[in-house]
Amino acid sequence: MSLHRPMPRLFVVRHGQTEWSENGRHTGLSDIPLTAKGEAQVQATAAKLVGDGHLIDPKNLCTVYVSPRQRAHKTFHILFENVPKVPRHVLTEEAREWDYGEFEGLRTAEILERSPGWNGWTDGYPGGESVEELQSRVDSVIEKVRAYHRQYYEEGTVSRDVMIVAHGHFGRVLTARWVGFPAAYGTKLTIDAGSITLLSYEHHNLAEPSITALNLSSLLLL
Template identity: 45%
Template structure:
């Protein structure tokens, strides 16, 4: 972070590693699909580079780690952080498994591809004027979530995070937050962090095992921002 913003709290968006369903493009909500070996390697690689003392995600600077309860997210947490760091964070009460970070509830669309979902919706008499868009239309069936339902649970989490950050905008206390979750959920979180409604056409990409960064401009809790690029210090 530039010197003028040094100490400003950050939120790290850590997507779980690849699964067979994420690899094939199948919508994975509540299904417990394990990481592939490539997925394990993705997280080990990003964790080695980004997580640890003096690195981008420094456990000593972390105030809270929020983890989706799905096994693929829990496994990602276990891979990205060393056992010692996980234990220290857990003993300090800084690790929270929360349904607020669970993947979007896909309902009838669980395990389907986008083209299969759109075909199913046509069978149901939907989407006569335009193609299905999850950000505007949500998902059908039991367990299927609307954009407003996802908004509500994410906004609750953002409110809690902002309370952690308030009063620590210049690095007064360790206040970085790590979110370990899923593709749709983390992109939805980004929209809400920036104050956009779910249907706002903000195209985003977040690869399996990758890390994104959110923060604030001008040390201001009222100016949440997306940290598009990050400069790394030269290793000594």
């Protein structure tokens, strides 16, 4: 291990606002576009945080995992539209949003009318994914990220940072699992549309994952 290297980081980006995210509809596999406000959110973030010498420096990104839904894919391209070269990225269903099954497109109040007492964080989604299934998918993504981080920190064979451009529930579960909490701990976290979460490690130790910042872009753009 080389202690002179800065600690590796994971940037978790939630896509910008969509019509359904604005009005509280569960948006899993549905391919809903960004609103004009959603695009503006991402453009403002890019202006503040992305570019040579900025917090998100494209030359430091060894790879970016992007959900194939257009709201995430568009967010990725807006983030990097003003840099000379778009970072290496992979479209992967592993980064898709929670599959809401029969509850896709519904607001929470509408779900509770059908299923009184239901709680998605414990009960999962009928016809979609259980909490355990989502947690397993997220854990698989985390393992891939940490493999890159080990390569960088212990061998210096890849660049420092990884980015994931995905969704709200996915990002909340990933943040919880990053520090070893159960998926349901994600209910305690707020990740705004168009925001960035920064995950890293404490004490120059890859065995001590940490949450460095939540809603970073939202706070900077107040």
